[in-house]
Amino acid sequence: xxxxxxxxxxxENPPCLHVVVDYPRKVFAIFLETSDGEVVYIPFEKVEKAxxxxxxxxxxxxxxxxxxxxxxxxxxFLGAEPVEDEPA
Numbered sequence: 001x002x003x004x005x006x007x008x009x010x011x012e013n014p015p016c017l018h019v020v021v022d023y024p025r026k027v028f029a030i031f032l033e034t035s036d037g038e039v040v041y042i043p044f045e046k047v048e049k050a051x052x053x054x055x056x057x058x059x060x061x062x063x064x065x066x067x068x069x070x071x072x073x074x075x076x077f078l079g080a081e082p083v084e085d086e087p088a
Contacts, residue, residue, distance in 0.1 A: 017047075
């Protein structure tokens with residue numbers, strides 16, 4: 001299968017967002033690559049909606065969560081628990 005994209009999509013520090021482009025056909029898709037190497041398609045309108053919401057919050061002097069705040073937000077609002085790394 002010929003590769004029509006002109007850039008590398010190596011993910012050095014997962015998770016990574018990739019905008020994969022087929023220039024000759026003028027199409028693109030956005031993918032999330034996880035630390036497990038899973039690749040998930042994300043529709044552009046969802047990325048754009050999240051970006052615009054985050055940009056608006058940042059303009060109102062909100063800051064991005066970090067450290068334990070991330071786990072707390074995921075648990076409290078999404079019902080998600082942190083994924084524990086499996087021993088090597």
